[in-house]
Amino acid sequence: MSRPPLLVIAAGGTGGHMFPAQALAEEMLARGWRVRLSTDPRGARYAGGFPEAVERGVTSSGTFAQGSPISRATTPFTVAAGIAKTVMAMRRDRPACVAGFGGYPALPATAAATFLRIPRLIHEQNGVLGRVNRIFAPRVDRVACGVWPTALPKESKGEFVGNPVRASVLAQAGATYLCPETGPIEILVMGGSQGAGSFARLVPPALEQIPDALRQRLRLSQQVRPEDMDRVRAVYDGLGLDADLRGFFDDVPERLARASLVISRAGAGSISDITVVGRPAILIPYPSAADDHQAANAAGLVEAGGAFMIREEELTPEGLAGHITAILSDPEGASAMAAASHAHGRPEATQHLAGLVEELAQQGRAE
Structure with missing residues (x-):
């Protein structure tokens, strides 16, 4: 035989x-x-x-x-x-x-x-x-x-x-997308070791600048380094923001499925997870990635209409706040981004x- x-x-x-x-x-x-x-x-x-x-x-x-x-x-x-x-x-x-x-x-x-x-x-x-x-x-x-x-x-x-x-991501493939006109809205901020530090500096002041009525509806999950945890938590507590801050999430697929918006680095694995589930994203490529490959990773999803890309050197709290507000204030447009993201997934x-x-x-x- x-x-x-x-x-x-x-x-x-x-x-x-x-x-x-x-x-x-x-x-x-x-x-x-x-x-x-x-x-x-x-x-x-x-x-x-x-x-x-x-x-x-x-x-x-x-x-x-x-x-x-x-x-x-x-x-x-x-x-x-x-x-x-x-x-x-x-x-x-x-x-x-x-x-x-x-x-x-x-x-x-x-x-x-x-x-x-x-x-x-x-x-x-x-x-x-x-x-x-x-x-x-x-x-x-x-x-x-x-x-x-x-x-x-x-x-x-x-x-x-x-x-x-991963199988846990496939289990959430094409999960129903919701960006409600009223009620809670969930945001997932994930960056790993190459994003958590930068996002700890940029996301809190950005969320300070979005409209009050929108901010009060947010539920935030954000990866934060231990050395930044107290400072970031103090900002969100001062804003009265419902924030779950952790150094590592072991349930990212479930959080992706609940999210109305994802803010992330543009690693190939992260983009694959985002698109298999099908979620609008703001992608911020890691500026030191070899041959600028994270920007290349993001290009196809941006062209498909499922994400916005912002270079870190061009990123300001005001600019990030504008993107967050524009996406979450337009449920129909956000749903179209989610559909484009899912169509781009494999x-x-x-x-x-x-x-x-x-x-x-x-x-x-x-x-």
């Missing part, structure tokens, strides 16, 4: 790479495939959420952009050793397909698949290719794009797939990505 086909997933480094990789692993296991995760020792630390049925292959890799001059000088040798080890492993147990998710831990397996001419794809979470994905985009059979548009080399074959989201991203894996594997068998 023949063994099930093998998918090698090459990923590591951050949750942005590992979460969609994990979603694909779960789907391919459900489809009867074997799955092996190829990563480096750093990436292996982020693999705790992967199913036990996923094999782990830990291979040396390295970054050319960080570390001491000595470590950067030895990186080519480290990466070459990792590629050689991976080539031998793939010759012993040849994958039907290799899926790379970017980051330097994905480099050895993606390079080995290219050398062995194994069907392969890469998934790019952001609107600008990361360094490793930039190398391989012209050399793979398909570039699965998490946001659209994504800037790609001319030789690349790109396809808008979306970013796989709740089927995991299934689409799994379908690409099977398609490329089938083409490889036919050759």
